[in-house]
Amino acid sequence: PGPGPTWIDGLVTLQDKQGSERLFAKYVKIKGLLTTYERGLVEFNEKQKAFEKREVFDFNAPLYPEGHPVKYRMDDQDYILFGQAAPLIRVPANPDALADLKQYETYSYVKPDTAAAADWTVDRDEGGALRYQWRKNVSPLTSELEKKLIQQNKLSEQERYFQMRDIETNERIEIQNSSVAWNEYRGKWTMIGLQKYGTSVLGEIWYSEAASPLGPWKWGRKIVTHDKYSFYNPKQHPLFAREKGRLIYFEGTYTALFSGNEVKTPRYDYNQIMYQLDLSDPRLAAELFEK
Structure with a gap:
């Protein structure tokens, strides 16, 4: 409840102490076009088939769930990693910790x-x-x-931590937000990232890989481009991966809203589009990302 739209991200499923599986997400309340005035945690109510508010976060807190989460075990403990350009935020993988920004x-x-x-x-x-x-x-x-x-x-x-460069030109690539997942085929963590300042406004998608979800993300290859159109908030879907991850799938939001393009694609504008990426393509050879 409250004025303006409600957006959610950071959706994650966790088990509680009783072993029950529960779905959570971070929510934000928006006024105007992109101004956030409240953020917190919601939980999906299976009976009501709707998200319910669980916690209102301190608006000035520097750390909170955001972006596309990934589960990762370190120091003999399970964590959820969050982040935008890279998953550099962690919290213990349990519902109580998720709601407690002090953790x-x-x-x-x-x-x-x-x-x-x-x-x-x-x-x-x-x-x-x-x-x-x-x-x-x-x-x-x-x-x-x-x-x-x-x-x-x-x-x-x-x-600098953010050092990703174009494999072809050696130019620095600045990532707006990304989705990271473990890939068995490569034996690496793979990133699908949206470029912040590219040849289109939020329409250029890059692939990278690293030994850890924390990086270093050294080299990138552009895999999707748009001519004056946006494709933002890319998300990998490891569930759909085939042949141990040789074929991976990711989606994004296709829209003219941020691009300045007055000609919208009929039936597709502001819609989700999914891509398949074949990691056996020579242009994505593993050695290119190890130099």
Whole structure:
């Protein structure tokens, strides 16, 4: 309830202490076109066949569920990873933790003892190398944050976390949001990512892979392009993968809304389109992503 539309993302299924499976999602309330004024957690009610509000989050909290989640085990514990450009936020994989923002951490080298952007402190070891740790009470790394740190001479270009480059041109690729999943065929974590600034407005989709869902995501290959049309919020569907992941599937929202294109595709505008990607294609050879 409340004025404006309700959007959800970060849908995840978890088991509670009784072994029951429960479906959760983060919700946001929107005013105007894209202004968020409330966020929190909802749970799907099987009997009512509807989502119900479970928690209203502190709007100023730096960490909360967002993006497309992925389950990952580390340090002998099951976690859910969240994030936009990369899944750099974690929370223990249980309903109580999911609703408690105090249990959220992000993988970062920025110390959490500073709130103002001008006072961010980069954590380094005795040798001067960045010290990555799981940290609470600090915003997740973004390309924008790293650009500010570089401007403040606290970080070098070579030290950036977001280093993805085009396999063909070596140009830097900035990812808006992504979907990461384990791929048995490659023995790697695969990313389907939406480029932030590309040849179309939110219409360029890239493939990358890494040994960990945390990266490093070094190289990317463009796999979908659009001529003045958008294809945003891509999502991998590992459930549909075939031949141990040789064939993977992802969808996105196809729309002219953000593109500036006045000619909308009949029957398809603002609709979901799914693609199949064949990882045995020579243009996606594993060695290209290992150089």
